[in-house]
Amino acid sequence: MTPALALVPLEDGRWLDNPVIREGLLTATWETLAMTGVAALLTALVGIPVGVLLHQTSPGGISPSPAVHRAVGAVVNVGRSLPFLILMISIIPLTRLLVGTTVGWQAACVPLTIGAIPFYARLVETSLREVSGGTVEAATMMGATRWELTRKVLLAEARPGLVAGMTTTVIALIGYTAMAGAIGAGGLGAVAMTYGYNRFESDVMIACVVLLLVLVQLVQMLGDALARRVDHR
Template identity: 55%
Template sequence: MSSQMTDLFLSSFWETLIMVGISGLIGAAAGIPLGIVLYLTDRQGVLPNRVVYGTLGIVVNAVRSTPFIILLVAVIPFTRLLVGSSIGTAAAVVPLTIAAAPFVARLVETALREVDRGLIEAAQSMGATTGQIVLKVLLPEALPGIIAGLTITFVSLVGYSAMAGAIGGGGLGDLGIRYGYQRFLPEVMLVVVLILIVFVQAVQSLGDLLVRRLSHK
């Protein structure tokens, strides 16, 4: 492999890392609170509210049910408004973040549902506020499940970031399409696939390690 191709692979991998990292962190920052609100406002939650839960649920489900390639195109005007362009790494972060946040929210909600209700009721009987229940009971108990959910999210974002290459999002997906497909260089496509497999395996292994260390079981 020539030094030029090596540089291309390195820069493309860096772009993928940036896209996945930034969108994953922002998506988690938005999705975790959203998941907490979904859990709290459910009919069996601490603060049941059908209107809030129903409204948020519709929005979350609408974004999650939209195929990512369609979401990429649908949010182009919003992407241009935020970053001034619809192509490139920065532009790809916008739809990736929009896709990640509701995904994280549902996974967090599911993790919180696994917390023993007896712990919540015990905290309530001792006069704990909703904030205290969330910070001292729900989040510590659900942390392994939340980390597992975030791991799934980051793995999914790796695949989404490769898809973003189809519309000039940069990264390994863009490299694979431009060189592997359009220039008929199957060896480039093969290397891209191998790098993505190793990257996903590394993310999954790190997530599994964190879950094992945080798990109370």
């Protein structure tokens, strides 16, 4: 994509004549998927243990610890309270330290992950709370250890909720990538801002919006199907 790209009015109907749509959207979509995928994977790897810790240290958890629960909960609440755009700007030094740059989709993965972990951790905690207390008590009476209770009872029974929570998180991440694109992360957000907004190319803006809607719908459909598949209740 070059700055000399010609404008193609929406009324023409010749969308594919626009080089941005014909050549740039494929790369932008890949960048959006890459940002979302990497951030979602890292969020799951960290968010699930944090959510388990929040649940286990709560007053009704397996290992109640008010001090630990309040400390972890405070950190999670702070992370959830920061608007993503402010978070992304405020941790620029950390992003540069971890990936060596502050632009590109690789750099955007850092704030995306940090912003999504607290969000998903709370969803994990909520899913674990919904597991029947009778199931946990029965496993305890059978001699299950804390690790077995966590892995084979709580996480196993909460799988539909965990999948649904991750689906919600991934959809939120797609929205975050659009904001990240506005300040150098690439992806569909960057194309929409650079060409659709700054250069008044309505066809590019509409194409980006349609692609984002399609991505969200696909994620929701796949997430719902997976949640039904792992639900054995």
